[in-house]
Amino acid sequence: MEINKYNVLVKKHTPKENILLNGLISFIVGGFMGVLGEVLVELYAYFLHIPTKEASTFMIITLVFFGCFFTALGFFDNLVKFARCGLIVPITGFAHAMMSAALEYKREGFVTGLGSNMFKLAGSVILFGVVSAYAFGLLRIIIMGG
Amino acid sequence: MIYVNAFIFCGIVCLIGQLILDNTKLTPGHITTMFVIIGAFLDSFNIYDKFVLWAGGGALVPITSFGHLLIHGAMDTVNTFGVMGLFMGMFDLTSSGIVAAIIFSFFFSLFFQPRD
Structure with a gap:
């Protein structure tokens, strides 16, 4: 088969991704995650009588809990496939990455499987977060003096 | 309001992530790392604090707030202990999430088994 024909065939059978629709879905889902975060912060602050700063910590823990729980139950993967970045970019994506790595590698044993592979997907977030925060912190000390 | x-x-943060995901070959791992x-x-440079004031919890939900909290914790200890504080307080605020x-x-x- 000629290479041109082959390319045409490949293009025909590659599933088309609707970029606009994907963007719209992730905008809406992500937006509702943001609203959910704000609602949780206000609920915690109101019912537990704690300052907003601590309430936002509680909110992050709640979202991480549900991210892990729904991934463990199995249906969060389908939600992520549907909403993509709408669920990956919020903190639930971090929980999802850790939980799915933990589930996947636990059959290889506790130390060599679970222990060494749990951060396989989420580790880069922590590593580059710390490195960049260190670099920007140094920069800030040099420029603004702390 | x-x-x-x-x-x-x-929504906009997620939209930017989705646009990067669709138009480049980067994986979700690249995107979350980039956002942090x-x-x-x-x-x-104190820009993210303004977002937090403006959007409240909405600015703390995306993974960008992870980077924001890392540097916030580090700067708190820098104010008391100087350059060494960079090593001391970085996880102060993010520890809850991790x-x-x-x-x-x-x-x-x-308790749960992976689904195939």
Whole structure:
């Protein structure tokens, strides 16, 4: 088969991704995650009588809990496939990455499987977060003096 | 009003991520890593604090707030201990998210089986 024909065939059978629709879905889902975060912060602050700063910590823990729980139950993967970045970019994506790595590698044993592979997907977030925060912190000390 | 702001801010961050995901060959791992670095960058010049004031919890939900909290914790100890403080306080504020993710992942992985 000629290479041109082959390319045409490949293009025909590659599933088309609707970029606009994907963007719209992730905008809406992500937006509702943001609203959910704000609602949780206000609920915690109101019912537990704690300052907003601590309430936002509680909110992050709640979202991480549900991210892990729904991934463990199995249906969060389908939600992520549907909403993509709408669920990956919020903190639930971090929980999802850790939980799915933990589930996947636990059959290889506790130390060599679970222990060494749990951060396989989420580790880069922590590593580059710390490195960049260190670099920007140094920069800030040099420029603004702390 | 703050709910609308939260919706807009978090939605736009997710939209940017989705556009990067669709138009380049980067994986979700690249995107979350990039967003953490962007969050740390924005917070080193106090820009992210303005987003938090404007959008409230909506600005704390995306992964960019992870970078923001890292540098916030580090700067708090820098104010008291100088350059050494950079090593001391970095996880002060983010520890809740990381510890929660570790604890829940570990215990759920004991009880649940992976789905094929």
